């Protein structure tokens with residue numbers, strides 16, 4: 001059957017099982033949007049900014065595991081997607097971004113709304129395409145979805161010139177994709193896995209570091225089994241939160257720059273690190289040359305480039321985390337665990353001591369709202385039964401520290417790129433995918449203003465996203481660095497005018513609530529959670545002086561932590577007592 | 580250390596910029612790069628000369644492999660291989676030096692590809708050492724123009740490729 005390019009595109013998306021498209025129209029994609037008019041197969045969500053569309057597709061993808069789809073016009077529409085694409089690329093999120101392009105005969109002429117989006121996004125996509133011939137369209141779409149979702153996932157962009165949407169070709173959907181140049185490795189090397197098992201058996205002070213790769217490979221069950229069977233404590237990267245229940249006794253919470261005291265201590269004292277689906281980002285390792293000085297490192301990852309990029313690795317295993325953990329477990333189980341029980345016990349005891357020495361803490365006040373208290377109450381009142389997204393800054397770190405993630409895909413956060421403005425549209429995308437679920441964006445007053453326009457989208461589609469704004473009147477994380485490392489010179493970190501978020505919400509037709517006293521926090525959250533048909537802004541006026549601790553200064557080893565005044569005070573007292 | 584890396588790629592629009600973009604984006608340097616279609620017009624081979632310590636070279640080969648359009652990457656430095664490059668050099672010798680210049684080209688098994696009353700243009704093919712030696716000797720004759728192809732290389736037969 002002969003079809004126009006636009007028709008082929010629609011058919012192809014149907015074949016891929018796409019149900020939701022986040023989009024924004026414009027000149028060169030009108031043929032495509034015309035077919036979406038009154039189309040029953042898809043819900044098209046018209047966002048208020050293309051960046052919002054891509055982050056929404058990203059939140060949709062992270063919360064479901066299915067690829068997110070965005071559709072935008074050429075030129076400014078396409079360039080507006082770049083931050084969203086780069087965000088997804090850094091965090092390995094499967095997206096297919098469709099951009100319109102000027103007609104093939106105009107490409108290269110600086111035509112109206114022409115941008116070389118394939119050139120612009122080459123370094124921040126897993127792959128990208130310019131479709132010049134309508135005959136290639138169906139195959140390209142098939143390939144794009146395949147590449148986006150297999151191996152280490154990532155965003156793929158397809159640039160479609162206007163004439164290609166008009167030109168006709170016979171629609172032929174390739175049943176299979178075969179790319180001689182793309183064959184991700186899934187099965188881990190057996191011999192290496194055996195080595196890993198032997199090393200784990202011998203270790204006295206092992207720690208597992210679990211990352212986003214565990215979520216991507218749906219390996220949380222295998223990971224839990226390994227942790228519980230081998231009695232090895234686990235710490236998670238920001239991207240890995242949810243890999244393993246945060247409230248479990250073997251969980252050490254997050255490691256790294258704002259990781260827990262006990263996680264960072266355990267890493268530095270360990271004799272073995274089993275890293276699963278992580279890429280050893282500098283926020284995780286601190287000063288690389290002093291990272292885990294006594295440990296052997298087993299590194300499991302599907303992307304060979306992750307291995308030995310930043311840290312030395314003793315046993316590299318390339319492949320899919322789920323399959324590798326299964327094999328590893330079966331080897332360990334065959335040999336039984338009696339031999340290591342006594343050694344493991346004393347290591348766990350040591351960790352317990354560290355946990356008691358410096359638990360995550362903050363000084364509660366009953367006169368001023370502490371931001372950590374808000375996050376804690378969000379956890380208490382949702383019982384962890386919610387999807388949390390975050391913005392970037394202090395809000396993101398408190399969300400990582402004080403909310404306990406039980407399950408994979410319950411935290412959506414921009415880890416690699418650290419994109420302010422990510423959380424709200426991502427929450428919106430997650431809400432589209434999970435209509436009945438409680439979705440909360442833990443936000444800063446700075447970040448929320450970067451994509452605040454999506455309130456309109458949430459109102460329009462009745463998406464009851466909750467936004468908890470930790471309103472400190474500051475770009476708090478910037479202020480924190482300036483206070484600690486720049487002699488309290490607060491250059492451009494005070495926001496001066498922060499809008500009345502309650503009125504902003506109401507102006508958009510959403511609900512605005514405010515808490516200024518600690519006693520108002522719980523009632524505000526409860527009221528917000530009851531609202532099922534509208535987005536809600538919760539404006540928490542919090543103590544602007546609060547800082548995120550522990551903190552490893554940039555360039556320090558991860559056990560060179562600043563623990564906060566309170567903790568420092570305690571330490572001094574203890575020293576005095578010893579004297 | 581310097582490495583000569585051979586990269587087999589899909590002969591598609593944009594592949595060269597994916598490869599060169601990878602090098603510039605990650606701060607690796609390209610000392611030379613030559614690329615052309617193979618016998619199979621759907622494929623191209625790039626020969627890239629780069630340098631770095633072992634960890635960097637490992638990353639370069641892995642990152643290249645990760646590009647969707649890259650089919651195969653061989654670090655030829657690890658295996659026995661032959662390398663060639665070609666130069667064209669135009670000189671302006673004095674009348675009394677002309678015979679000497681021609682003899683030099685002969686010794687290096689080069690060819691005269693163009694001549695004019697005031698200039699000779701020579702073509703020399705060889706490995707890096709040979710080219711360097713020739714350039715050293717021809718310099719005193721007055722080099723007017725100089726171009727080189729960049730290296731192409733191939734593993735010797737019977738050598739296991741990684």
Ligand SMILES: Cc1ncc(C[n+]2csc(CCOP(=O)(O)OP(=O)(O)O)c2C)c(N)n1
Pocket residue numbers: 391392393394395396418419420421443444445446447448470472474475476477478
């Ligand atoms: C798009 C973008 N621009 C700048 C930054 C740098 N940055 C990191 S945190 C931060 C402050 C965020 O302020 P706010 O959203 O109020 O969060 P808070 O730290 O106060 O909780 C800034 C400017 C960034 N991460 N992203």
Ligand SMILES: [Mg+2]
Pocket residue numbers: 444445446470471472473474475476
């Ligand atoms: Mg703030």
